[in-house]
Amino acid sequence: MHCRWIVVAVTLMSVGCAHSKRTPESELPQYEHVFQKPLAEALAATRQLLEEQGHTFEETEDPNQLVTQWKGPGKSASRAETHTRYLVTGIVLSPRQSVVRIFRMTQQAAGNDVEWRNHWWKISAERGEHMSNPFVKAVDLQENDAETKRLAMLRGAQHGVRDLELEKALTLRLESAPSVEVISGNVMEAKRPTAVRAPEFYLDRWQEEPPTAGPCTTSVRGLEELLHPGLTLIIGEQLGSREAPEVVGHAVCQAGQTGLAVVLGLSLPASEQARVDAYLASPGAPADQDTLLEGNFWSRPYQDGRSSRAILDLIDRVRALRAAGQRVTLVAYDTDVLRGSERDAAQAKVWTERRARKPDEVHVVLAGNTHTRTTKGTDWDKDFTPMAHLLKGYPSLVVLEMSYAQGTRWGCDLDRSGKLACGIVGATPAPRVSAPAGLSPYVQRLEAPADEGFQGLLYVGELTPSMPAILGLREAPPPSSMPAPPPIHMKPPIF
Incomplete structure (x- = not known):
């Protein structure tokens, strides 16, 4: 008799469990x-x-x-x-x-x-409230x-x-709408943009399959120790090299891979921002690249390295990182209407205002190394106030100077007659930033800041020139009719 009641009880319990309310976790x-x-x-x-x-x-x-x-x-x-x-x-x-x-x-x-009439419920509820935090x-x-x-x-x-x-x-709503049937005349066909340059001119990342291992192909050793919300990382470069934009792209990818919101700052005029934004939202096809390059910045009479093909490739890499799901964007923070300290003040204002709006972003700012000094004055202008000097009050500011091996780059300089000339120039590092060729990228912190204020080095390797973007994919010509010299790493260093 007792056994039958036990069987009935177990059966009722089983039915009750089978019809118990599903938890939100079970409905995931x-x-x-x-x-x-x-x-x-x-x-x-x-x-x-x-x-x-x-x-x-x-x-x-x-x-x-x-x-x-x-x-x-x-x-x-x-x-x-x-x-x-x-x-x-x-x-x-x-x-x-x-x-x-x-x-x-x-x-x-x-x-x-007052809405409660049952005082016992009220007393019980108030007791629970008294026991809570x-x-x-x-x-x-x-x-x-x-x-x-x-x-x-x-x-x-x-x-x-x-x-x-x-x-x-x-x-x-997204997938059950009636099928659209296209017949002649019922839809206005959008004008298809056509590429205006030869096929070999264009970057081809847009048609490549994303790497299965993720978009970050190379890590920068020592960078992970710097990354945290609110970091402002300013990198001073020698303009016109292939290596500096490439390594900065690795750093941006590595920071974005952690889930942080990353902003890459490039020394492009703010007037180019709309074209940059449109390009970042595009597939990056040849016609999209043509539209980006329509800005006056890319076709200036004197190309100083800020509009190089390596910079164009860096912009395209940010587009690809966004397409891969990273929280990365790009800011054109420069101006083409101001000079000297006024120009640097305008550059710094872009970052102070953005930091006030979005305090947790990681800012990676690439600039010529004149603008990344945290000390005032230069050899040619004792009153010059660099951008980094105006930002040095940030508690999370880190300034890195580019470390490299002797090579060449694209740059502009004044000749003996005072005329501006742009082309392939030599790039010989000072002893404090000199390093051998052939190493992988890394960050090296200094025991004490340098005289210019930078706190560490970002190694990029042996420099090679990056031609202006509008010239397309070209090898840099030798500087004269003389035979091209052997690679720099095959010659003994001068220091």
């Missing part, structure tokens, strides 16, 4: 759904879906995220008020593949005691400029779960 998808859409289109559809449900959005620093404002209150079974918001995160898998995750965030805030900050229900209530400091637990129903609705 086993696989992520990949949209065959650019992330920008998928996020735009998500925004539209949430707006149709009455949600409004807050600004976010990450362009791959959406955050709605708190919506509520709604009454729960207890005296607490429930507020809801949505967090949307996007992941770029390729230029036309993306993943979108939608999280529903809920927060409970204390309600009004007190306020860390006072409740602030003041309205902000947008006349929405700030609820960040309300007490009560916050919970976030994947909203699979909304994700399903988004999937249907």
Whole structure:
């Protein structure tokens, strides 16, 4: 008799477990759904879906995220008020593949005691409140400029779960629309841009398959010790080499691989920013490269190395890193209308204002080594105030000088008659930045800052010239009709 009751009890318990409520964790998808859409289109559809449900959005620093404002209150079974918001995160898998995750965030805030009539429930609730952690900050229900209530400091637990129903609705919206049939005359065909240069001119990264091991092919030894949110890393270079932009590209990739938001600063005029932004959002095809190079900066009569093919390749590498999902962007921080200290003051202002808006970004700023000095004055201008001098109050400022082996680069200089001439020039390092050729990139910290203020060295190797970008992929010609000399590493160093 007792055995039969035990069997019945076990059976009832089994049925109860089988019909127990599923937890949010058990409803997580086993696989992520990949949209065959650019992330920008998928996020735009998500925004539209949430707006149709009455949600409004807050600004976010990450362009791959959406955050709605708190919506509520709604009454729960207890005296607490429930507020809801949505967090949307996007992941770029390729230029036309993306993943979108939608999280529903809920927060409970204390309600009004007057609404409670059962005093025993009130006493029990107040006892639980007495035993819980007190306020860390006072409740602030003041309205902000947008006349929405700030609820960040309300007490009560916050919970976030994947909203699979909304994700399903988004999937249907993006992938269940009627098929489009294209017949002659019903669609205006967009004008196809055509390349204006020979095929061998163009960078070909846009048609390469992403490396299976990730976009970062080379690591910079010693860089990981410097990386942290809020870092400003200024790198002084000799303009016109292939190696400096290449190693800086490795550093940017390595920083972006950690998940940090990285901003690469290049000494391009701010007037080029719109073209740069358009290029970063493009596939990087030949016609896109032509559009980028339409700016006056790339076709100046005197090309000083800031508009080299290596710099063009560095811009293209940032585009590829963004397409691979890294939080990397590029800022053209220079000006072509100011000179001397005024120019450097304008450069520094770009970074101080950006740091104030986004304090956690990692800034990697590439500049000619005159602008990276943290001390005032030069041999030709005792009153000159460099950009880095205006930024030296940053607690997280690190200035590195380029270390290299003797070689050549593209540069401009004044001849004996005072006329500006640009071409292949020699590059012989001073003893303090000299290093042998053939090593992998590395960062070396100095025991004490140098007289110019830099705190370390970034080794890039033996310098070779990078021609102006508008000349295309060319080998640098020898400086005269004499036979080209043997490679530099085959000759004894002069120091």
